[in-house]
Amino acid sequence: MSILIKNGHIIDPAQGIDKKGDILIEGDEISQIGGKIKKKADVEINAEGLIVAPGFIDLHSHLREPGGEEKETVESGLRAAVAGGFTTVCAMPNTDPPCDTRAQVEFLKNRAKETGLGTGLPVGAITKDRKGTHMTEMCELKEAGCLAVSDDGDSVEDSVIMRRALEYASMADLVVMSHCEDKELVDEGVMNEGYWSTVLGLGPIPGKAESIMVDRDIQLAELAGARLHIAHVSTAESVDIIRRAKARGVRVTAEVTPHHLTLSDEALTTYDTNLKVNPPLRSDNDIRELKKGLKDGTIDAIATDHAPHLENEKEREFNYAPFGMIGFETALPLVRKALIEEGHLSWPELISKLTVSPAKVLGYDRGSLAVGEIADIVLINPDKEWVYEKSKVQSKSSNSPFIGWTLKGAVEGVIIAGKQVQVEQK
């Protein structure tokens, strides 16, 4: 089986490629890239006017299986991911039961494989049952296929346990992904603390509840000599702390979500529970600093934090609704708007944050179109406008505040390990 992609605008930040050319895929690998390729192939794709890039890698998502299959399954989640151009997604371990054993890791990997829809990379828990008290068997998790561990949804509150987990994880060559949140400081908060929480009378979450933990975890990673990845950075101060840590050589990386780059806390005047996310939507100043952080390399990756919830869970009082919004299918157009339209990043810079850069965070051998690499590829129509309609959502849940929005930038096709994958249009 061979595929020839012709006349596309190839953007592969891993190799510094940003020009028109062809790509030949043979079997599951890329066998030739660049220039005019004359060879015959089984399938020819005319990519005139399209960007051809490595498939996106999402460091942060919730596929809900096992335990939350009514919200999302590995199959429906990966389908939504493919629709958004993601060919690899990291699945956070806050499932029921949590992903904290070899059996769980293998279950998830196999489930993903069965779908034929791209790679699901299980993120193992840092602590058993995500309780924050006993480390998981990280060496075995690594052997089973984990590249990262996280207690996402919670910080490991006990500093000595976090220190030892970082030390142990670094021995197992796992990156520790930290959800940074001081729960005591969050108290009963449900939105960013500031003018709008005051006006709306909603419980405030101070930005410091995040940056205090970012600071602690960076210092612990420094002590442990470990690799630390900060999940869903949302405040200016966190960006500043990470920037300074990187400057002094701490092995820390960071991600930001499309929604934190797109919406500020002012949007909550509608009390739309689809805007209730953790960390909360922050201020305009935070958004500015997040963009600067992406530009100067402080923030390595864009990750969705795709978090499906049922309509009846979200259709209620703001205080009682769960945190989270889905994000796979809207990621590309949202970051296009926030970062390219506003002139913060070029296309190659943006694609880097979705491909090679998250791959580096994980130590994952994808995210490049180099000859010999597994052919995970996305075809992007950069200027196509489309309306995000509820009836067309691929995810099992539709908890997105962007439904009804006209978005610019569309995924036109995805190739996973040398196979064209079509997501059935709804």
Add this chain to the structure above:
Amino acid sequence: MTKKKQIPWEKKNLLGIEELSEEEIQLILDHAVGFKEILGRPIPKVPTLRGKTIVNLFCEPSTRTRSSFELAAKRLSADTLNVATASSSFAKGESLKDTAKNIEAMKIDMIIMRHACAGAPLFLSKNVDASVINAGDGSHEHPTQALLDVFTVREKLGKVSGLKVSIIGDIAHSRVARSNIWALTKMGASVTVCGPKTLLPAEIEKMGIKATSSLREAVEGADVLNVLRIQFERQKKAFFPSLREYVREFGIKADVLEKYAKKDIVIMHPGPINRGVELSQEVADGPYSVILDQVTNGVAVRMAILFLLGHARGKGGLKSRKNGKK
């Protein structure tokens, strides 16, 4: 009051003061004057809302506000139904949306809602055709309280514009404070909020007011003090060390008034009072206190609101009933 003339009121719901214009606030207050006069008559009842059904949906305990609304509705000849649900049962059992749909299926015209969660009345209004009146939602707004407060100020001092009003107490968790801030600033008063620093919410000065933790600063030069109820028992992690220290620093006592207050200062309180805490006994019952006038005025103001919303429903643009369909 029933004569059919053009009244410049279009709103279907009353969800907060923030969304009202100064003209709309004045309109409510002006109508309340008329209704207060009716309340003074031997038979204090008019047929304005005869045949209309008004539901009191109280998902949080309330005596004063609920009674006041019920009485206001009855004085306007509406039928009333009280539905009291502890908010905790919402958290577990029937969803608010289902509750709303069920109540509406009974063919009603207005829902007066009190709820522990900010934004709940807005949510309700998106799910029912009935008019929704916010009777207090979490720490967000309590519009009718603010309207009766400014009504009382206007009645006692002849105007609101140009006055200095200080609101004292737990500002962070107070819907009364927020609604009062909107109403007073829209009407041209200058507002100061005062309380322990732990109970002043973030960036509140951006609402166009002053915030201070100095009681002296709040009392000096003030025409009106609106003193909020302090709830120490319910604080899981305390915002101040003791009631004793609160009283010492922020309690409105005779000596505080003697030292710092204007001679003709007006003291208000939305009730229920913790005597000896935010207000001392002698101040609560003293000559400056207008607390019971507030209660009387509450009925008149609520009649005005029910009247105006009913009026808007009667106009062409709004269908008063749609067979329960959305």
